[in-house]
Amino acid sequence: MCSSDQGGRGRGEESGLSANEGASGGGHEGRVSSCIDDNKTKLHSLSQDIWSCPELAYQEVKSHDRLVAFFHQEEGWRVDSHFKLDTAFRACWHSAGVAQGHEVSLGFLCEYDALPGIGHACGHNLIAEVGAAAAIGLKATLEDEHKLPVQVKVTVLGTPAEEDGGGKVDMLREGAFEGLDVVFMAHPSKEDATYLPCVSEQDVTVKYHGKAAHASAYPWRGINALDAAVLCYNNLSAFRQQMKPDWRVHGIIKNGGVKPNIIPDFTELEYYLRTPSRTELPILKAKAESCFRSAAMATGCEVEIEFTRNQYDNILRNSALEELYERNGTALGMTFTTDEDVLKNESGSTDFGNVTFAVPGIHPYFYIGSDALNHTAEYTAAAGDERAQFFALRVAKALAMTALDLLLDPELLQKVKQEFMETRRREEQR
Numbered sequence: 001m002c003s004s005d006q007g008g009r010g011r012g013e014e015s016g017l018s019a020n021e022g023a024s025g026g027g028h029e030g031r032v033s034s035c036i037d038d039n040k041t042k043l044h045s046l047s048q049d050i051w052s053c054p055e056l057a058y059q060e061v062k063s064h065d066r067l068v069a070f071f072h073q074e075e076g077w078r079v080d081s082h083f084k085l086d087t088a089f090r091a092c093w094h095s096a097g098v099a100q101g102h103e104v105s106l107g108f109l110c111e112y113d114a115l116p117g118i119g120h121a122c123g124h125n126l127i128a129e130v131g132a133a134a135a136i137g138l139k140a141t142l143e144d145e146h147k148l149p150v151q152v153k154v155t156v157l158g159t160p161a162e163e164d165g166g167g168k169v170d171m172l173r174e175g176a177f178e179g180l181d182v183v184f185m186a187h188p189s190k191e192d193a194t195y196l197p198c199v200s201e202q203d204v205t206v207k208y209h210g211k212a213a214h215a216s217a218y219p220w221r222g223i224n225a226l227d228a229a230v231l232c233y234n235n236l237s238a239f240r241q242q243m244k245p246d247w248r249v250h251g252i253i254k255n256g257g258v259k260p261n262i263i264p265d266f267t268e269l270e271y272y273l274r275t276p277s278r279t280e281l282p283i284l285k286a287k288a289e290s291c292f293r294s295a296a297m298a299t300g301c302e303v304e305i306e307f308t309r310n311q312y313d314n315i316l317r318n319s320a321l322e323e324l325y326e327r328n329g330t331a332l333g334m335t336f337t338t339d340e341d342v343l344k345n346e347s348g349s350t351d352f353g354n355v356t357f358a359v360p361g362i363h364p365y366f367y368i369g370s371d372a373l374n375h376t377a378e379y380t381a382a383a384g385d386e387r388a389q390f391f392a393l394r395v396a397k398a399l400a401m402t403a404l405d406l407l408l409d410p411e412l413l414q415k416v417k418q419e420f421m422e423t424r425r426r427e428e429q430r
């Protein structure tokens, strides 16, 4: 059985609510909270171990092993390491009893990849912790509940490579999400929000091949690949005036030549192309491609255009899930942002978007005790700071309570699924 921890601080502490008081002070919600609080030391240690050893996309070997070990040490979980991808995993638990009809299958996702150079600047160590905490909190509560109206399967999926590549897209292709009824995860941010506009994205690498020559002695003998790269950059900058205001194109020159007196024979750029809906993305891709190709034509370079294997889709919203989550979060003392600039403008992209076209899901954002911005060294520090723990555990409680709501009231689950079908149909007809 679980005890109760009334501690708490930070945004939401202003309300004076502790997690348990805010939830209900008892009942199922109270049990979720106390079970998660009971495990806070080992959850913190899980998150710290991932944070202190940041690993890039598809190379999250130690983080994978640490999470797999975590679930091996928990009772009742069947763990598949290297599930579908080398650094992905799956952990499953089934509620006791004789299966009668459909088993409700709920998934919690853990991300754990970091960024080059600045470590866990997007706080994915906390995403992993939240996914694990919500899953064990829900399981413990369900074990105490003997009158569940349904059989339940809880699945934790470790999904690599969100920052680069899109591990969830690979896993979707491999069938890893089949059979799930609803999926849950939460992403660190600088505010609490049930939803931020997560847009669709296609990444592309552009390479120009020219011809080297001494830049002073025989410049007319060279073909300048840096000129092509600069023209490419400028073509896209000129095109920006005609882009829709909510499109985003941003790039870097990864390789711009080696020495001023050598006409560069090779340059390389990397661009991210984003539109609010995946249906618009092909239009932007085609226009960007014209910018890449015309720079090659103007300079006489050869161009190689490599669009990445996985495109990220926008997130399909589910207001039924959002309302449940917001109610639980508010009860736990969260204050959801009302800043229109944040709520209406593009956020980044996530491969969770692709998941929401296959399974109903929610991807709320959560404050971690710092005003630092994601993808900065300051955010890395905040994601590893002990102060983030209260917020991470609180969001895990809100996710687990939302899952519990669906299990205790089959009509709610039906509502979520119905909305998912309708939203997806509307999106596909856009």
Ligand SMILES: NCCCC(=O)N[C@@H](CCCN)C(=O)O
Pocket: 122, 162, 163, 164, 165, 187, 198, 201, 203, 272, 347, 348, 349, 350
């Ligand atoms: N909205 C989620 C934010 C996480 C994030 O920053 N994701 C990256 C993904 C980049 C993949 N190429 C982003 O830049 O949006």
